[in-house]
Amino acid sequence: MWKIGADEAGRGPVIGPLVVCAVAMPIEEHDNLIEIGVKDSKFLSSKKRQELKDWFISNSKTKPWHFSIIVCSPERIDSSSGNQGLNVLETELFAEAINAFPDNVKKSVIILNDACDVKPQRFSDRIANQLISWPWPKSSISSEHKADENDPFVGMASILAKEKRDECIKEISEQLGFSVGSGYPSDPNTKKIIPELLRDTPHPQLRWSWATVEREWKKIHDNELPKRNFAPKNQTTLF
Structure with missing residues (x-):
């Protein structure tokens, strides 16, 4: 069994x-x-x-x-x-x-x-x-x-x-050259680097559908979050 x-x-x-x-x-x-x-x-x-x-x-x-x-x-x-x-x-x-x-x-x-x-x-x-x-x-x-x-x-x-x-x-932290913390929205180390990952376009390792990402994007760019092209x-x- x-x-x-x-x-x-x-x-x-x-x-x-x-x-x-x-x-x-x-x-x-x-x-x-x-x-x-x-x-x-x-x-x-x-x-x-x-x-x-x-x-x-x-x-x-x-x-x-x-x-x-x-x-x-x-x-x-x-x-x-x-x-x-x-x-x-x-x-x-x-x-x-x-x-x-x-x-x-x-x-x-x-x-x-x-x-x-x-x-x-x-x-x-x-x-x-x-x-x-x-x-x-x-x-x-x-x-x-x-x-x-x-x-x-x-x-x-x-x-x-x-x-x-x-x-x-x-691996994500090593690729970026800085720590992303645990990746959880409640983690202060994660919170402080999210704006960096939204500087131009949302980083592919972000979950664009999360409210945290949408909120931060609007705060930085004052417009709607771009639509993601899905290639799972x-x-x-x-x-």
């Missing part, structure tokens, strides 16, 4: 991608994950997250452990409209991550998602509708709020998603 846990990182930031990760492991690894200290990434230090990421990836080379990561660009995020659009987009990303697993994982598997919708069953149904050849033999899918806190498989996915998003933010590009990492 397999267990798939799936979670996201970066739903709310104004800068950078939204990252979704799914992990697939034999269900017998449950206690092993708990013993090693796997939990929701929000409750772990950066050092501990890195250690757990390295531990998982190292073991995945010799054990039947799999993970897939979907990096969703700001362009694709902007192409969804409003909060409901973002909820639907996330079901697409979760399904893409789960679909990426090899066929041997797609039977006798329990899939658990961290629900990104106020209605967990609706979230599950939307993902299931996008899974290739679903229903799979002897398999089930469900979603729960705080699954990343309550289930170590989802917790492991949250760690890998968070680490990947942090890598992306670091996602990256998939699969092991």
Whole structure:
């Protein structure tokens, strides 16, 4: 019996991608994950997250452990409209991550998602509708709020998603030549550099559909925010 846990990182930031990760492991690894200290990434230090990421990836080379990561660009995020659009987009990303697993994982598997919708069953149904050849033999899918806190498989996915998003933010900062902070609108370090990213045209790593961007653009340029040309590009990492 397999267990798939799936979670996201970066739903709310104004800068950078939204990252979704799914992990697939034999269900017998449950206690092993708990013993090693796997939990929701929000409750772990950066050092501990890195250690757990390295531990998982190292073991995945010799054990039947799999993970897939979907990096969703700001362009694709902007192409969804409003909060409901973002909820639907996330079901697409979760399904893409789960679909990426090899066929041997797609039977006798329990899939658990961290629900990104106020209605967990609706979230599950939307993902299931996008899974290739679903229903799979002897398999089930469900979603729960705080699954990343309550289930170590989802917790492991949250760690890998968070680490990947942090890598992306670091790369963006290096490309720009200055730190963009965490990318969240509430981060003072992010707030102070947004005007720089709006000097001429909105930077491609900004989420143009966020109210923060529109407000700052109008303050600087005293006109309407330009329309974005959508050319969504996602990256998939699969092991």
